[in-house]
Amino acid sequence: MICCKECLDLLYDYIEGSLDQETTDSLEEHFQDCPPCISFMKTYKSTTTICRDTLNQVEVPDAVREALLKVLKENKEHPGEN
Amino acid sequence: MSFTQPKEDKKLEEALVREFQGGNLEAYDKIADIYQKKIYGLSFNLTRNQMDAQDVTQEVLLTLFRKIHTFQGKSAFSSWVYRITLNASYMKLRSKKKEPNVSIDELMPSFNGAGFQQEKIQDWSENTESLLFTNETRDVINKAIDLLPEKEKVVFLLRDVEGLSTEKAGEILDLTVPAVKSRLHRARLFLRKKLSSYFEEFSSRKVEK
Ligand SMILES: [Zn+2]
Numbered sequence: 001m002i003c004c005k006e007c008l009d010l011l012y013d014y015i016e017g018s019l020d021q022e023t024t025d026s027l028e029e030h031f032q033d034c035p036p037c038i039s040f041m042k043t044y045k046s047t048t049t050i051c052r053d054t055l056n057q058v059e060v061p062d063a064v065r066e067a068l069l070k071v072l073k074e075n076k077e078h079p080g081e082n
Numbered sequence: 083m084s085f086t087q088p089k090e091d092k093k094l095e096e097a098l099v100r101e102f103q104g105g106n107l108e109a110y111d112k113i114a115d116i117y118q119k120k121i122y123g124l125s126f127n128l129t130r131n132q133m134d135a136q137d138v139t140q141e142v143l144l145t146l147f148r149k150i151h152t153f154q155g156k157s158a159f160s161s162w163v164y165r166i167t168l169n170a171s172y173m174k175l176r177s178k179k180k181e182p183n184v185s186i187d188e189l190m191p192s193f194n195g196a197g198f199q200q201e202k203i204q205d206w207s208e209n210t211e212s213l214l215f216t217n218e219t220r221d222v223i224n225k226a227i228d229l230l231p232e233k234e235k236v237v238f239l240l241r242d243v244e245g246l247s248t249e250k251a252g253e254i255l256d257l258t259v260p261a262v263k264s265r266l267h268r269a270r271l272f273l274r275k276k277l278s279s280y281f282e283e284f285s286s287r288k289v290e291k
Contacts, residue, residue: 040274054219
């Protein structure tokens with residue numbers, strides 16, 4: 001049976017679905033006997049989701065959008081001046 | 083908002099780039115429009131500063147305008163834009179604070195001699211819903227990401243936040259696929275650990291009530 005360390009080393013590929021069948025089986029066998037590793041796997045996955053959802057909320061503020069538009073417009077009319 | 087591109091988008095974008103290279107300024111406006119939010123988002127997440135993100139976005143959009151003739155099409159256009167964005171963001175970071183000295187290794191999982199988990203692992207993955215998007219949670223996440231060493235941070239932002247493929251992140255950062263994977267894995271382990279203390283504390287607060 002694989003140990004927790006090996007289990008965590010395989011997590012990345014397990015989540016990507018890129019492990020071969022045999023390795024997947026031994027990993028899942030480990031999960032059955034090891035609730036901490038299941039919790040670890042779930043929170044590992046959650047970490048990505050939570051961070052992605054939070055960081056993707058960044059919007060360009062209106063003031064910034066307007067300032068950028070102005071600069072780009074000036075640049076098109078007089079390239080190379082700023 | 084992510085850089086995972088369906089095929090048609092990519093085709094359209096390539097056409098826009100060629101038109102702009104041929105002198106069509108309307109094509110440039112469209113390109114700037116498509117990329118503005120992506121450039122701003124990535125540079126904001128790297129610099130964590132609105133002024134810096136604005137400067138970077140302006141600089142990148144102007145660079146696209148001036149240097150479009152140097153784009154050869156050897157890699158994807160978006161990869162080129164990303165590289166310029168990262169370089170401009172790094173310039174901002176360099177001119178400022180020193181990276182915090184956190185050893186990422188200290189936050190890696192620990193095992194006993196037989197290779198079994200040493201610490202108690204709580205499953206908080208089901209309890210995040212009510213916390214998500216609160217200011218407190220946002221702060222915790224932003225602080226955790228700020229603590230990531232730059233190498234791991236940029237891989238995390240490109241792969242997990244922007245949603246790029248491992249191969250594409252490797253192309254942009256000039257890293258092999260295994261190197262991207264290992265940095266991303268370390269970043270996730272580090273962030274998981276950081277977020278765990280927060281969410282676990284929150285669950286215990288809830289139990290007490
Ligand atoms: Zn285990």
